[in-house]
Amino acid sequence: MSFQSIPEILERLQIEALYQQQPIQRLLDCWQEVVGKVIATQTRPISIERDVLWVATSGAAWAQNLTFERQRLLKKLNKILPTPLVDIRFSTARWQPTKKKSSTQLKISSLDHPSYLGKVNNLNQNLNLHYPPKNPDLAFANWSETIKTRYSSLPLCPNCQSPTPKGELERWGVCSICAARSF
Template identity: 55%
Template sequence: MGHWALGISYSLSPISLISLISPTPHSPFLTMSLKSINDILGVLEKQAKWQEQPFQRLLKFWPEVVGPVVAANTRPLSIQRDVLSVATSSAAWAQNLTFGRSSLLLKLNKNLATPLVDIRFSTANWQNPLVERKQQQTVSPHEHPSYLGDEISRPDVTSTKDVNAAFGHWTKIMRSRSHGLPLCPQCQSPTPPGELQRWEVCSVCAAKQF
């Protein structure tokens, strides 16, 4: 029996032996192997896309998700323990965005493989200290969007010792400031022209848009 098997093995030509070991281009083994490789490459490509650094990926779609107004007044800083830290241009922006962070989380998590659990807004780290000091030296209050002009006199604090008189004086000042100002198209509040020119709404309404 052993001699018969040995005879069979010797009866195969070297080419036949090679064909058994190495599949031909039309071999089903080769076709299956190529398909498996393509499938693996496809999976790896998808994994590479989703395994991109979450923060780098967030930076790419942040302006699209929050909109141009919010994007101009915010800057994502980092993601630590699935919590996103965002710097804001003012405390008002930080407060308004904190109130609306639940809906913003839903929008952001649609584009992230690992969902965020929270967002923290703060004015800290909004600008580099050197840049901020330089701007404080060169930027005039006249350039601020909420600037109303020098024609409004400062309140006379020495002549308003009584609380009621002080409140009345303050109310008069507020009315004089808002007199003749254009109205915000959303909340109908008197709004400095600079705010409308920059955001098309008042600063409070602008902070709520994202």
């Protein structure tokens, strides 16, 4: 087994990711130019799967009309793309009204996660902890006390009897691990 440094591995992963996203990224960059401004606002290229481009449209009529035009669009697109597409499929299925990707990602808060347990600081205030820990043993004691307190107040998963965050029970009826197993 050969050892690689983490930066080396990360760099390789980034390069691989770049190669994987390249065709769709390139397509997104030139989409408006190819289809025109009006169509561009009503459509969004979603993915390329086995040389078929999937495009979300804002409505069924757009999907229908563009399907008739797909040969013309294919010709234009294949002049730009490194690997030619064989077809384009239009569908309203994956259409979402325009929203800024970054802002929706930021809005996802740990509060919304079913495994959220409340602020750790609040829990720690009720504990008899030694801060800052003076040695590794005390640090470990602090940590295990925190975990114990955090989990002792939790309801048990009806399936595996593990302490489970309430949000998980509300969502799945069991803990996240049992839920994942049943998927």
